[in-house]
Amino acid sequence: MEKIFFNGCIRTLDDAGCVAEAVGIENGKIAFIGTNEEAQKIPSEEKTDLQGRLLLPGFVDTHLHMLHYAFVERSVKLFDCKSVEEALEAAHKRLEEHAGKPLTWLYCRGWNEEHFDEPRYPLKEELDALSKEIPIIMVRVCGHVAVCNTPGLERLKKIPQFAEIAKDVDFETGLLKENAVQFYSSVLEAPSQEEVESYIVYSAKKLNECGFTGVQSDDLASLPGKNWKRIMNAYKALDARGELNVRHYEQCLFERAEDAKAFIEEGYRTGQRGDHFTIGPMKLIQDGSLGARTAAMNESYEDSPGNTGIITFTQEELDDLFAFFDRYQMQAAVHCIGDRAMDMVIEAIAKSPYRKDNAKNRHGIVHCQITNPRILKEMKEHDILAYIQPVFVDLDMNTVEPAIGAHRMEGIYAWKSMLDLGIHASGGSDAPVDSFDAMENIYFAVTRKNIYGEPEEGWIPSERLSVDEAVKLFTKDAAYASYTEDENGTIEIGKNADFVILEKDIYKIDPNEIKTTKVDMTILGGRTVYERKCDINKISR
Structure with missing residues (x-):
């Protein structure tokens, strides 16, 4: 056998809940699961003493923006800014750094007025004060609202789709909403395929460091220029060269x-696939965000009377799209935060005359935040997946009730209720909206506390998950969402040897310690793609 890991706590996550001491790898697949005694009798090229560490199936993030994460990391990050002035200063600093080689545009992401000392949006005139020569955009943390300067607005007016997005542009304030934010990328120069590949490699490296061996990622419209064919070609090229980790x-x-x-x-x-790159579901965006008060609600926002958010597609358009997807054997995943958006998508899925004939009909709702008992019952009835983000506990717990009112708090962010009903729910991060740190995400799901450990009993504590349930969101349940439950998600003979090794057993420690637990090693198809400097003992033979 090529490799054996022994003397560990190996949680297979199989249906029987087996816990083994050793696991062996041959040709990138799991070839042995058993005891230390059995493992010692098997000849192996390399044996690794886990020294009691926890080994799990590799983590999978089922909704993020992997390419946009890398793009934002190289842009001006505003996530920690406490005021508009701090955001402007960060942008000014980047412009000064490039004074010798002037920029042709400036992209900034991550401000959140709810965290500002004076809650307000940046203004066009403030961005104009930075530059009237190049386009500048500052995108809110949610990605559904932005502000840009005059040169940015002038370029936006010239794109072919402007007539479709004009209603979402305020020329006085520079404010952009929804599709106007998405189409702003069209005014910026598209990166080369080589640059796109570098973004992918960078993101994969960071994901590996957090224990991820898989992602379900929304990328085709995530970079300037929106050249989706170039993005596809970049992924396929890396995959063909064996460089997609x-x-x-x-x-x-x-x-x-x-x-x-x-x-x-x-x-x-x-389902069309290479080695590590597969075409997944069609992705639709049906409403906006809670923070921007554009998530589509059945009742007005508590703090914005008369405002029920926005929808992207009419019911008739959604009905037509789902019938089309089902006819052509396509899975679909739809961004829905508000209850009205979810109602519309559930109706379209239920009405599709071709769903029963679609072999790829595991349709899902991404985010599923403002649900209620009726919506959850209908999701179960129509077998609709839920792509949930535990990290949103930290982001939203103090802002939801003021937005929607106490009377709508029953059944929101209802992950335990989903699992108890038998809804297939899987975990993601929505990065770069928030962190894809797997340990933090599991901590949020288990404790329902923010990163500072508050509130003591957790936010809506009845929706807390067990450690096992939270881990399965990012392993076994994630595999189901991508039709790979026969290949990934559990540790069973014949499946891919995708593992994560943790420094502590998160099933046994104080749940508050989960968020700081380190990933010691990440293994993809039997190959180590990340290893933290620690004292795991490898014995080569």
Whole structure:
């Protein structure tokens, strides 16, 4: 056998809940699971003493923006800013750094007015004071609201789709909403394929460091220029060269129905795959965000009377799209935060006349935040997946009730209720909206506390998950969402040897310690793609 890991706590997550001491690898697959005594009798090229450490199936983030994460990391990050002035200063500093080689545009991301000393949005005139020569955009943390300067607005007016997004542009304040934010990327120069590949490699490295061996990522519209074919080619090229260090399941986003249909009519289908790159579901965005008060609600926002948010597609358009997806054997995943958006998507899925004939009909709702008992019952009835983000506990717990009112708090962020009903729920981060740190995400799911350990009993404590349930969101349940439950997600003979080794047994420690637990090693197909400097003992023979 090529490799054996022994003397560990190996939680297989199989249906029987088996816990083993040793696991062996041959040709990238799991070839042995058993005891230390059995492992010692098997000849192996390399044996690794886990010294009691916990070994789990590799983690999978089922909704993030992997390419945009890398792009934001190289842009001006505003996530920690406490005021508009701090955000402006961060942008000014980047412009000064490039004074010798002037920039042609400046992209900034991450401000959140709810964390500002004076809660307000930046203004066009403030960005104009930074530069009237180059486009500057400051995108809110949620990605559904932004502010840009005059040069940015002037370029935006010239794109072919401007007539479609004009209603979401305020020329007085520079404020952009929803599709106007998405289409702003069209005014910026598209990176080369080589640059796109560098973004992918960077993100994969950071994901490996957090124990991830797989992602389900929304990337095709995530970079300037929105050149989705170049992005696909970059992934395929890395995959062909054996340089893609995560198993990637692409959530294919197109903002317009005609573009989504054209993609399918070109022959793309859910499940088409290379070694590590696979075409996943069509991705739709049906409403906005809670922070921007654009999530589609059945009742007005508590703090914004008369405002029920926005929808992207009418019911008739959604019905048509789901019938089309089912006819052409496509899975679909739809961004829905508000209850009205979810109602519309559930109705469209239920009405599709072709769903029963679609082999890829595991349709899902991404985020599923403002649910209620009726919505959850209907999701179970129509077998709709839930792509949830435990990290949103930290982001949203203090802002939800003021936005929607106490009377709508029953059944929101209802992850335990989902699992108890038998809804297939899987875990993600929505990075770069928030961190994809797996240990933090599991901590949030288990404790329902923020990163500082508050409140003591957790926010809506009835929705806390067990450690096992939280781990399965990022392993076994994630595999189901990508039709790979026969290949990944559990440690069983014949499956891919994708593992994460942790420094502590998170099943046994104080749940408050989970968030600081370190990943010691990440293994993809039997190959070590990340190793922390620690004293795991490898014995080569």
